[in-house]
Amino acid sequence: MEFTRRETLALGGAAALTFLLPFRANAAVEDLVNEFTGGADLADAGVELTAPEIAENGNTVPIEVSAPGASAIMVLAAGNPTPPVATFNFGPLAASQAASTRIRLAGTQDVIAIAKLADGSFARSAKTVKVTIGGCGG
Amino acid sequence: MASGVKPRVKVPKSAAAGDAITIKTLISHQMESGQRKDKDGNTIPRSIINRFTCDFNGQNVVDVKMEPAISTNPYIEFESTVPEAGEFKFTWYDDDGSIYDTTKKIAIG
Numbered sequence: 001m002e003f004t005r006r007e008t009l010a011l012g013g014a015a016a017l018t019f020l021l022p023f024r025a026n027a028a029v030e031d032l033v034n035e036f037t038g039g040a041d042l043a044d045a046g047v048e049l050t051a052p053e054i055a056e057n058g059n060t061v062p063i064e065v066s067a068p069g070a071s072a073i074m075v076l077a078a079g080n081p082t083p084p085v086a087t088f089n090f091g092p093l094a095a096s097q098a099a100s101t102r103i104r105l106a107g108t109q110d111v112i113a114i115a116k117l118a119d120g121s122f123a124r125s126a127k128t129v130k131v132t133i134g135g136c137g138g
Numbered sequence: 139m140a141s142g143v144k145p146r147v148k149v150p151k152s153a154a155a156g157d158a159i160t161i162k163t164l165i166s167h168q169m170e171s172g173q174r175k176d177k178d179g180n181t182i183p184r185s186i187i188n189r190f191t192c193d194f195n196g197q198n199v200v201d202v203k204m205e206p207a208i209s210t211n212p213y214i215e216f217e218s219t220v221p222e223a224g225e226f227k228f229t230w231y232d233d234d235g236s237i238y239d240t241t242k243k244i245a246i247g
Contacts, residue, residue, distance in 0.1 A: 082173075082206055082207065093197050098217065099200065099216040101213055102209040103207050104206075
C-alpha cells in the first residue's frame with residue numbers, strides 16, 4: 001500500500017484531531033476558569049481541596065475547600081454536564097476561608113478548586129474522585 | 139415553588155467575643171438539576187436554590203453561588219468570627235424568586 005504525500009498529510013491531520021479531542025471536552029472548564037481568573041496564571045499552592053478518593057454515591061459527595069486569606073473559591077466538576085458547582089465568596093467576618101458542602105458528580109472525574117488569594121493571584125487544586133453510581137439521574 | 143422548604147441552622151448559643159465559631163446550615167430542597175427526565179422522557183425543568191448568604195449584624199460572612207451540581211438538601215458548613223453579641227441572618231434564594239430566611243441570635247459569654 002503506497003501513500004501519496006497528500007494522503008499522508010490527511011492521515012496525520014486525522015490523527016492529530018483525535019489526539020486533540022479530549023482537550024476539546026475540557027474547553028468549557030477552561031473558559032470558566034479564564035472567566036474567573038481573567039486569564040491569570042494559577043499557582044499550585046494556596047488552596048486545599050478535600051474530597052473522598054472513592055464516592056459510592058455520586059448524588060452526595062462531601063467536599064471541603066480551604067484557602068487561607070482567599071476572597072473567593074470556585075469549585076468545578078470537569079466531568080459534569082454543567083461543570084460549575086459553586087462559588088464561595090468570603091466576607092469580612094469569615095473566620096477562615098473554608099467551607100464544606102455536598103455535591104453531585106455524574107461519574108469518575110476531576111474536581112477542581114480555584115481560589116482568588118488575598119494578593120490577587122490565583123491558586124488551583126484538583127482531585128480525582130471515583131464515583132460508583134453517578135448522580136445525574138441517568 | 140418548591141414545597142416543604144425548611145431551613146435548619148446550627149449556631150452555638152454563646153461565644154467569647156472575637157471567637158471563631160462553626161456554623162452548619164441545611165435547607166430541605168429537591169434541587170432539581172434540569173438534567174433528569176420523567177418517565178415519559180420529558181426533561182424536568184431546573185429548580186434550585188442558586189444563592190446562599192450569611193450576614194452577622196449586617197456584615198457579610200459568606201455569599202455562595204450555587205449551581206445544579208449541589209446535592210439535594212444543600213448543606214453548607216463554614217466558620218465565622220463573632221465580634222459582639224448579635225444576630226446571624228441566613229438567606230437562601232430560589233430559582234423561582236422565593237427567598238427563604240432564618241435568623242439565629244448569639245450571646246457573648
